[in-house]
Amino acid sequence: MESLTYEIPESLAGEISVGSCVLVPLGPRQAVGYVIDLQTTSPIAATRPILAKLESPVRLTDDMLRLASWIAERYICPLPRVVTGMLPGVMHCRVQGRIVVEDVLPDTALLTPREKELFDSIRDSATPIPVESLCKSRPRDSVLQILRQLEKKGFIKRVWELVSPSGKPRVVRGVRLIRVPAADEKLTPQQKSVIEVLARLGRDVPLTEMVRCYSLSAASISSLEKKGLVEKVDVVLKRRPVYSKLEQSRVRLSDEQQIAVNEIIAAIDSGAYRGHLLFGVTAGGKTEVYLRCIEHALAKGKTSLVLLPEITLTTHIMNIFKSRFGDDVAVLHSGLSAGERCDEWSRADAGEAKVVLGARSAVFAPLRNLGLVIVDEEHESSYKQDIQPRYNGRDTAIRRAQDAGAVMVLGSATPSVETYYHAEQGHYKLLTITKRIENRPMPNVCIADLREEWKRGQATIFSSLLAERIRDRLERRQQVMLLQNRRAYSTFLLCRDCGFVAKCPNCAVSLKLHSALKKLSCHHCDYSRPAPSVCPQCEGRKLRGFGIGTERVEEETKKMFPSARVLRMDRDTTSRKGAHAAILDQFRRHEADILVGTQMIAKGLDFPNVTLVGVISADTSLNLPDFRAAERTFQLISQVAGRAGRGPEPGEVVIQTFDPENHAIKCAVNHDYVGFYRQEIEFRRELNYPPFATLINIVSRDADVRAAKARLDAFLELLKSAPMSERRGVEIIGPQPAVLEKLRGEFRWHLLIRSGDRDVALGLLRRQLDANQELRRHLTLDVDPMSML
Numbered sequence: 001m002e003s004l005t006y007e008i009p010e011s012l013a014g015e016i017s018v019g020s021c022v023l024v025p026l027g028p029r030q031a032v033g034y035v036i037d038l039q040t041t042s043p044i045a046a047t048r049p050i051l052a053k054l055e056s057p058v059r060l061t062d063d064m065l066r067l068a069s070w071i072a073e074r075y076i077c078p079l080p081r082v083v084t085g086m087l088p089g090v091m092h093c094r095v096q097g098r099i100v101v102e103d104v105l106p107d108t109a110l111l112t113p114r115e116k117e118l119f120d121s122i123r124d125s126a127t128p129i130p131v132e133s134l135c136k137s138r139p140r141d142s143v144l145q146i147l148r149q150l151e152k153k154g155f156i157k158r159v160w161e162l163v164s165p166s167g168k169p170r171v172v173r174g175v176r177l178i179r180v181p182a183a184d185e186k187l188t189p190q191q192k193s194v195i196e197v198l199a200r201l202g203r204d205v206p207l208t209e210m211v212r213c214y215s216l217s218a219a220s221i222s223s224l225e226k227k228g229l230v231e232k233v234d235v236v237l238k239r240r241p242v243y244s245k246l247e248q249s250r251v252r253l254s255d256e257q258q259i260a261v262n263e264i265i266a267a268i269d270s271g272a273y274r275g276h277l278l279f280g281v282t283a284g285g286k287t288e289v290y291l292r293c294i295e296h297a298l299a300k301g302k303t304s305l306v307l308l309p310e311i312t313l314t315t316h317i318m319n320i321f322k323s324r325f326g327d328d329v330a331v332l333h334s335g336l337s338a339g340e341r342c343d344e345w346s347r348a349d350a351g352e353a354k355v356v357l358g359a360r361s362a363v364f365a366p367l368r369n370l371g372l373v374i375v376d377e378e379h380e381s382s383y384k385q386d387i388q389p390r391y392n393g394r395d396t397a398i399r400r401a402q403d404a405g406a407v408m409v410l411g412s413a414t415p416s417v418e419t420y421y422h423a424e425q426g427h428y429k430l431l432t433i434t435k436r437i438e439n440r441p442m443p444n445v446c447i448a449d450l451r452e453e454w455k456r457g458q459a460t461i462f463s464s465l466l467a468e469r470i471r472d473r474l475e476r477r478q479q480v481m482l483l484q485n486r487r488a489y490s491t492f493l494l495c496r497d498c499g500f501v502a503k504c505p506n507c508a509v510s511l512k513l514h515s516a517l518k519k520l521s522c523h524h525c526d527y528s529r530p531a532p533s534v535c536p537q538c539e540g541r542k543l544r545g546f547g548i549g550t551e552r553v554e555e556e557t558k559k560m561f562p563s564a565r566v567l568r569m570d571r572d573t574t575s576r577k578g579a580h581a582a583i584l585d586q587f588r589r590h591e592a593d594i595l596v597g598t599q600m601i602a603k604g605l606d607f608p609n610v611t612l613v614g615v616i617s618a619d620t621s622l623n624l625p626d627f628r629a630a631e632r633t634f635q636l637i638s639q640v641a642g643r644a645g646r647g648p649e650p651g652e653v654v655i656q657t658f659d660p661e662n663h664a665i666k667c668a669v670n671h672d673y674v675g676f677y678r679q680e681i682e683f684r685r686e687l688n689y690p691p692f693a694t695l696i697n698i699v700s701r702d703a704d705v706r707a708a709k710a711r712l713d714a715f716l717e718l719l720k721s722a723p724m725s726e727r728r729g730v731e732i733i734g735p736q737p738a739v740l741e742k743l744r745g746e747f748r749w750h751l752l753i754r755s756g757d758r759d760v761a762l763g764l765l766r767r768q769l770d771a772n773q774e775l776r777r778h779l780t781l782d783v784d785p786m787s788m789l
Contacts (some may be wrong), residue, residue: 005047009050012053017035018062019065020060023051025611028729036080058345060083066403067184072389076783094162097160101122101156102154102155106153112149115146115149128159165648173232173233173235175196175210177230178230181195187224194210194410204233210459254437259431264289268296268371269300271405273401277423278409278412282436283440284434286433289433302353302372303354303356304374305356305362305372305373307357308358315731319433332344332468333359334361345366360382360385373401375410376381381786389785414634414635432730439674440645442645446465446652447667448466465654469614470560479590479593479612481612481614481640481644485599488552489516490548491510491513491547491548494543508743511529511739551568565593567595570598599640602636608648610643611650612652613641614656621633622664628786630663631676631680634665637664637665637668638668693755694754697752698782699748700735700750701751705747712750713735715768721762730752737749739788753765
């Protein structure tokens, strides 16, 4: 997607500015766009005029455009693509035109018979007429042509607006204050209360709200209407995400929490950007630190932005934030309906909501006077978007805080290696919480060595240690969480007679077996087919599923513990809206004893009755061909371990593994982040990986494997042809097939750029891509990739 150049017609002179939403011609149709630059001369010879300026429900402010420009530069992405990614809702809006009759009309003798006939039908209407209604009984092209002539002759003008695709707004009857009563006007106590409420709120209030929330009678409102003090009006109700009110008492902060709060509050009072890393153990009370700092920001008249890595976390945290701050909180994430997202966005834009809570894209929320930006679980890879623009929500949040002069807080019990390194270098103030709330002990972590289990002939999903601990918790009516970071029943289907493995025809992966649905499916392209009962290759009947997914863990759990109530939480069980919250609420109410899940259950969840966590296979992510494999394994184990023992009862964790000597697992057992970091940072330094170098992954895709490779070969020659001064210190690795060599029907080759100087590497790539637009359109660039697959 590239920017296009249009001319500003005389009729719109002085009305168009950078950030304006406009209606423009695009080929034979019309399109909605935003003005990203103004120039006095056109870079192209022939331009088409802008058709109209639109009133958009989403504004593109100077601050947002500045942030978009930064993203475009840092991630080598066309600016229009970034703007589209920031404002996705607008691009789905429908443009509606209405006809308004001019106040002063020329002589109708100037009109042709067809023009006069149409104009007479317009003039008779008391309200502006939608263009579409005029086209119902007349040819559309003819109507549009006549309207243009009527507008040119000065009889009408066309006004345009964007209409949300989310349906009609909900309208109810409400009451508006017209005037404040005179001092000598006699009012009943109820009538005075009505006036006081309306004056205090300063807005039109639904009648139901007046009655239910303020205990005011409809009769007193009607009597005030007769006195001319109030009037009945239509009120548009904004849709709000549903949340559960939590009873909250003011907790006493620990000394470590108070130090962190004091440091962040002092930074807010300074009015300048300052970065902090809140490095706190699981259940150490980081959320309460966030809440206290937000309270202070609100008291200072400043807004706050809080990012969370998962929609599953958003619901739980939303309940906490809404219970504390009420309507000051707006929630933004993809799990909301289009109408809810639009209304929450507009509440933030209008200043009604002063705290925005959401997933990655909430970083673009239209908050003014931003004072505090928080990124919880900052280490999470889900902050990185995997389609253009491939920005990292955490790094974008840091940039937004810098631009706004706001305070930045990055929170995690297992910070990314890069973030902790930057804190050591002084880029962030390190704030540490080493103890759990109320000095509760960290969970005791045990290793179940699966090698020994196999030697004893106990090749089951549950080691004897984990099975024994689960029985103990069930007898004590305590709850258990089981992590297996793979969904489905089995990871592949194999014939033990001929070695056949069912593979995806579109991707270079095996098909996963979903036993309950009796189907094989690809988790990359969603291809699926019925699971065969005989081998398609040799017609043998020894087809077996190998590898363990959450579906199988659920099945085996029910078999081994038949009295236990078991829930499963993965992408298959949470595809419906509200499914995340429903499962978690059910588990929170102790309507289930065991929760089986993927990494969805590993972070941010707080269940006081969970005293045991079992990691079914700690090796799932350990041996992936990715330099971050050990880091991710350590983080996942540490995070899920942190779900145990958050209540009065101490917690225990059982980690099942074939590699108990691995440093990531040993450090997770000992809750030793710093020990893990020391080993990992030396590994990164030795091999020149981040934070010591910038990585840029360049991927070429094509249905023809030779074409995919040829593009990278051509791009490599361009890079090598650049002067040495432009590529000094830039290492080029490849081209070579990607780890996931085929995906969604296309072969993938990649080229890796590594450099100790980010600006040099980005400059080299930008110059070559700008000069070769054809190649640019066929290459995918991922700056700071979170995965090398």
